[in-house]
Amino acid sequence: MSERRLPVYILVDTSGSMRGEPIHSLNVGLKAMEQALRRDPFALDTVHLSLITFDLEARELFPLTPLDAVRIPEIEVPSSGATFLGAALDLLVQRVDRDVRRGSETQHGDWRPMVFVMTDGAPSDTQAYKEATAAVKQRDFARIVACAAGPKARVEALRELTDTVVSLDTLDGAMFAQFFQWVSGSIAAGGRSGPDAGDALPALPSELRIAI
Amino acid sequence: MNDIIELKTWQGEAVAFEDAVIGSGAMKDVCFSPDRSYVIGFFREPQGAATRERLRVICEDYRAGIFGQVGGDYWRDLLCWPSGVVEYQGRVGVVVPVYAPQFFFEYGSANNDMLGIKGREKEGKWFASANNQARFLDPRERGHWLNYLLICTRIARAVRRMHAAGLAHSDLSYKNVLVDPRSGSACIIDLDGLVVPGKYPPDVVGTPDFIAPEVVMTAHLPHASPERKLPSIATDRHALAVLIYMYLLYRHPLRGCKVHDPDPSCDEALAMGERALFVEHPQDPSNRICVADARPSELPWCDTQRMPYTLTGPYLTPLFERAFTAGLHDPRLRPSAEDWEFALVRTADLSLPCANRGCIQGWFVFDNRRVPSCPFCGTPYPWPLPLLNFYSSRHGDSFRPDDQRLMVYTGQSLFEWHVNRYLAPNERLTQAQQARVGYFELRQGTWWLVNERLPQCRDLSAGRDVAVGERVALRDGLQLLLSREAGGRLALVQMAGAA
Numbered sequence: 001m002s003e004r005r006l007p008v009y010i011l012v013d014t015s016g017s018m019r020g021e022p023i024h025s026l027n028v029g030l031k032a033m034e035q036a037l038r039r040d041p042f043a044l045d046t047v048h049l050s051l052i053t054f055d056l057e058a059r060e061l062f063p064l065t066p067l068d069a070v071r072i073p074e075i076e077v078p079s080s081g082a083t084f085l086g087a088a089l090d091l092l093v094q095r096v097d098r099d100v101r102r103g104s105e106t107q108h109g110d111w112r113p114m115v116f117v118m119t120d121g122a123p124s125d126t127q128a129y130k131e132a133t134a135a136v137k138q139r140d141f142a143r144i145v146a147c148a149a150g151p152k153a154r155v156e157a158l159r160e161l162t163d164t165v166v167s168l169d170t171l172d173g174a175m176f177a178q179f180f181q182w183v184s185g186s187i188a189a190g191g192r193s194g195p196d197a198g199d200a201l202p203a204l205p206s207e208l209r210i211a212i
Numbered sequence: 213m214n215d216i217i218e219l220k221t222w223q224g225e226a227v228a229f230e231d232a233v234i235g236s237g238a239m240k241d242v243c244f245s246p247d248r249s250y251v252i253g254f255f256r257e258p259q260g261a262a263t264r265e266r267l268r269v270i271c272e273d274y275r276a277g278i279f280g281q282v283g284g285d286y287w288r289d290l291l292c293w294p295s296g297v298v299e300y301q302g303r304v305g306v307v308v309p310v311y312a313p314q315f316f317f318e319y320g321s322a323n324n325d326m327l328g329i330k331g332r333e334k335e336g337k338w339f340a341s342a343n344n345q346a347r348f349l350d351p352r353e354r355g356h357w358l359n360y361l362l363i364c365t366r367i368a369r370a371v372r373r374m375h376a377a378g379l380a381h382s383d384l385s386y387k388n389v390l391v392d393p394r395s396g397s398a399c400i401i402d403l404d405g406l407v408v409p410g411k412y413p414p415d416v417v418g419t420p421d422f423i424a425p426e427v428v429m430t431a432h433l434p435h436a437s438p439e440r441k442l443p444s445i446a447t448d449r450h451a452l453a454v455l456i457y458m459y460l461l462y463r464h465p466l467r468g469c470k471v472h473d474p475d476p477s478c479d480e481a482l483a484m485g486e487r488a489l490f491v492e493h494p495q496d497p498s499n500r501i502c503v504a505d506a507r508p509s510e511l512p513w514c515d516t517q518r519m520p521y522t523l524t525g526p527y528l529t530p531l532f533e534r535a536f537t538a539g540l541h542d543p544r545l546r547p548s549a550e551d552w553e554f555a556l557v558r559t560a561d562l563s564l565p566c567a568n569r570g571c572i573q574g575w576f577v578f579d580n581r582r583v584p585s586c587p588f589c590g591t592p593y594p595w596p597l598p599l600l601n602f603y604s605s606r607h608g609d610s611f612r613p614d615d616q617r618l619m620v621y622t623g624q625s626l627f628e629w630h631v632n633r634y635l636a637p638n639e640r641l642t643q644a645q646q647a648r649v650g651y652f653e654l655r656q657g658t659w660w661l662v663n664e665r666l667p668q669c670r671d672l673s674a675g676r677d678v679a680v681g682e683r684v685a686l687r688d689g690l691q692l693l694l695s696r697e698a699g700g701r702l703a704l705v706q707m708a709g710a711a
Contacts, residue, residue, distance in 0.1 A: 003343075003467075004476060038327045041337040041344050068347065103474035107505075111476050189238075 006046040007064055007100050007113035008187050011088050013120055014053040016080035017152065022120060023077045029180035034072045036184040043067055043188045046111075050095065054088035055081040064099045083121045086128030089161070093135045112142035116183050117161065119147070122154035133161050145186070147179055216246050221296030222268060227252065227307055237402075240306075252298060253404070254305040262412035267297045267306060270406055277377055286639035290370040292390075292401045306404045314397055315390040319350040336386025339393055340455075342462035342513040355393025356574030357460075357588070358563050362396030364456045365556040369638060370400050371452055372549035375445050380407040382443035384451035385419035386458065413442050420484070421464060424450035425541055428485030446543035453535035456552060460524055462513040465490055465536050468499030490536035492516050523587040525562055525577035527555035557637055561618045561630075567594050578619055582708050597621070597709030598652075598659045598686040603702045604633040611702045618703075620659055620686065626650035626694075631666065634699035652686075659686040668696045 012026060030051075037043045049070050051061040055078055062070070096113055103109030115136075123129035136144070144162035148155045151169070158165045168179055214230040221227055229243040229252045236242065240253035259267075271294050278287055287293070289312065296307040311333065320330035327348060329338075334353075338344050345354060367389055374381060381388070381400065388402040405414045417423055417431055424447035433440040441447070457465045468491035472482035483489075489499040506514045513519055521532045531547045539546035563575045564584065568591035576586045578599070585592040598620040603611035614633055618626070625648040629635040635645060649665040660683040663669050669678040672691040678684045684692065690705040 003341075004480070035328060039329050039332065041335060041341065041348075044327075044348065045337075045341055045343055103471055103476055103479055105471055105474075106469075108469075108471055108479060109474060109476040 003045045004108055005048050005101065005110040006187075007048050007050070007096070007110055009050050009052065009064075009092055009095070009113060009115045010183075011052045011054065011085075011092060011115065011117040012075065013083060013085070013118055013149075014055045014075060014077045014081075015083040015119075015121060016055070016078060017120055018077045019079070022150070023075060026118070027075055030072050030075070033180035033184045034070060036181065037067055037187060040184075040188045043184075047187055048110075050099075052088055052091055052095075054084050056084060058084060058088040058091040060091060060095065063095065082124035083119060084125045084128070085117070085119060085123035086125040086130070086132045088117075089132035089136055090128065093132065093139060096139055112140050114142050114187065115144045117144070117146045117158070118149055118179075119158070120150045120153050122152075122157045129157070130160075136161065143186070145183070149179075217300065219298050219300055221271075221298050221307060223271060223296045225296050225307075227296065227298060229305075248310060250295070250307055250309050252305040252307050254300070254303045256303070258302065259304040263414070264297070264304060266406075266408050266411045266414065267294070267304070267404060269408055269411065270294060270404065271296050271306075274377060274379060274406070274408070278373060283639045287370070287373060289397065290366055290399055291373070291403060292399050294404050308401075308404075311390055311399065311401070312397070314392040314395050315399060317353060318394075319352045321348045322350050325350065334390055334392055336389045336391050336455075336459075339391055340386045340458040340462060342510045343507060345462060346509040351572075353394065354572065355396070358560065358575040359393045359396035360459050361556055361560050361563065361575075363391045363393065363398045364459055365553060365560065366396075366398040367400065367455060368452060368549045368552040368556060370398075371448060372553055373639075374406070375448065375549055378409040378445075380443055380445045380448050381405070381451075382407045382414060382448070383416050383418045383422075384448050384455065385422040386455065387419050389455065391459070407443055416443065418443055418447070418451065420480075422451040422454050423447070423484060424543065425485045425488045426543060428481060428488075446546060449543070449546040449548060450535070450540075452549055452552060453532070453539075453547065456528075456556075457521070457532060457536075460528075461519060461521060463491075463501065463510070463516075465492070465532075466499075467491065467501070469502040469505070470499040488540055490540065492521050492532075493537060494533065519587070523577065523579075525559045525579070527558045527562070531555055553638070554636070558616055561616065564593060564597070564619050565621055567591050578617075583710060584708070592710075594710050595621075596657075596659065596707060599706050599708060600626075600630070600692075600703040601706060602630065602633070603704060604699060605702075614701070620652045622652075622654060624652050626652075626661065626666075630703075631694040631701055632697065632699045633701060653683075660684065661686060661692070666694055668700070669694055672702070 037047060044067055047067045048064045049067055050064045051072060053059050053061055053075060061073060100113055101110045146158040146162050146165045147168060148158055148165055149168040155165055155167060214232040216228050217231055218228040228246050230246060233241045234244055240255055242251050242253045244251055275293055278284060292309060294306045294308050298305045298307060315334050317330050317332055317334060321327035338349060382405050389398055389400055391398045405416055407413045417427055426441040427447055430439055430441045454465060466483060466488050470489060471479060472487050473479040489496060491499050491501050501514045501516055503515045522529050531551055534545055534547050559577055562578050564578055566574055566576055566586040566589060568589050571586055571589040573588040576588060578584050583592055600618040602614045602616045604614050605611050618630055627648055628645045629637050631649060650661055650663050653660050653662060662683045663678050663680050667680060670693040671678055671684050672693055686705050688707040692703045694701050694703055
């Protein structure tokens with residue numbers, strides 16, 4: 001068989017509050033992550049990446065794509081807009097159901113997928129968010145990491161989605177760079193070992209905190 | 213400018229490091245020395261007494277045992293051995309030499325280094341994957357197949373040396389072996405995880421793809437459980453066999469089409485553990501690689517019909533069979549590192565340059581056919597091919613075959629280890645024994661052996677001595693005595709190839 005695929009979904013907040021420096025920093029961070037992953041021979045052989053953005057609606061910027069074919073586009077932000085994280089998770093669940101290969105008698109399944117969610121606020125579609133988190137929990141993800149970026153991000157809301165919530169104090173370039181460096185480290189570690197071989201995440205950079 | 217911190221190793225040597233992390237591994241943060249001749253890798257987590265003691269004996273007793281003997285310098289290129297242990301602000305650090313320059317990419321990836329890997333370490337995974345080889349590496353980084361044989365030889369030799377000292381690497385994988393296919397060199401790194409006899413073993417299971425089935429099967433048990441199988445010399449032997457298979461055939465020996473469980477984690481654990489099955493098992497075809505499912509970049513390597521393991525020749529074939537059939541689930545039957553080294557050395561002598569200049573592999577193993585052809589590109593060997601079959605005397609005048617052959621082609625040489633069966637090309641050779649004793653040349657359609665340093669060489673067929681400086685024409689059936697000393701050999705010439 002070919003190497004088992006490792007599906008990785010990245011969900012990023014493009015609500016109005018991300019305008020200006022935050023979205024610029026985010027773009028730089030995503031680009032750096034793409035480059036770091038492409039330098040890793042394990043990730044190149046296994047990782048398939050998809051990027052979903054969410055503001056007033058959820059958009060799949062690109063579906064699950066082999067890493068070497070991924071070109072992360074410059075992400076733009078509308079002038080204003082809500083944070084429809086529920087819609088984004090709903091789209092995620094649809095895509096996982098459609099694209100992740102399950103094992104069968106004759107076909108090896110993909111690794112269980114990894115999800116990284118980054119938001120600087122709180123979900124505005126609270127009912128949809130509630131339903132979507134329930135749907136997410138019914139799926140079999142290897143790892144869900146939520147990143148609460150900046151002072152307005154609501155950690156408690158993200159706790160409903162996952163136990164692993166990372167807080168960034170500010171929305172500047174250095175913070176994003178470190179966060180995405182950490183994300184690429186996590187993905188690469190999954191590519192080396194399968195995402196569930198050992199539950200250890202790579203060591204966190206010293207400037208990030210795991211929210212308590 | 214970073215601060216420079218000076219300290220002394222437990223071994224009493226003065227060392228220093230720049231206070232800036234240049235890279236981080238799974239367990240350690242790495243800092244450069246000011247002169248960049250070594251690095252210090254600091255464990256992020258506090259290390260207990262057992263680990264400290266283990267690191268100390270690796271850097272002292274075992275280091276002295278391997279490097280302190282005659283020929284010890286040989287291992288500096290093959291084993292990146294820690295030279296000392298330090299402690300700074302409560303963190304334990306290991307002092308390790310920097311890697312040699314050939315282990316960093318000069319060109320990197322294809323299309324003007326599209327991936328941006330120039331200058332980075334040549335981690336083995338780049339070369340052990342058909343997909344990475346075909347799609348990403350710059351062709352100038354790929355090297356030819358004879359160099360992969362050399363790489364495997366050096367890895368096997370280094371592992372043999374560690375095992376001879378009673379040490380197991382415990383995490384042998386393409387992650388912990390740097391290779392350079394351009395020169396055929398290899399170096400084993402991350403030696404601070406060695407399993408030392410009588411010391412508490414390190415808490416590693418190894419790298420997926422390389423973990424022995426018995427370790428995978430018992431990984432769920434507590435570390436101290438008597439049923440739990442921990443990394444050992446026997447598990448190193450499994451990892452070594454996988455490594456060699458992957459460097460020569462660019463595919464994994466156990467990853468076939470057989471699905472053991474719909475859940476990927478269970479499937480993986482069974483495929484690498486309890487139900488591990490060789491994809492080319494001679495009797496059980498149920499785990500063959502499904503060519504239809506393969507990515508185009510993995511072809512032809514994942515087509516085991518086209519690229520069977522038997523193309524590695526008569527010495528390696530039985531070892532692969534032992535390692536991946538009976539030895540897969542019975543560690544006692546696995547070939548040793550010495551077995552692999554021996555077979556690889558003989559396979560290199562049995563290799564031929566491919567006549568097709570465009571052949572990516574460039575070399576192949578002679579298959580005992582009158583007109584051999586390259587299994588990689590299909591090109592027949594278009595030239596006359598003399599081959600020397602070696603015999604040696606056990607007592608008196610009776611010479612018996614040594615199951616060793618040397619292919620003759622332009623640029624081929626004869627060495628002491630061909631002339632005497634007691635010698636092998638390894639760390640024990642003296643400088644004098646490393647120099648060639650003769651060479652071959654093609655003149656006006658005839659192949660000649662030119663005697664440079666064989667004082668007792670005699671053409672037995674013609675009944676005349678071949679003095680140093682003279683040459684002898686190679687012809688079918690020629691019997692050439694190369695040495696009269698103990699272990700001295702006789703070569704019987706066969707002529708194959710195009711007439």
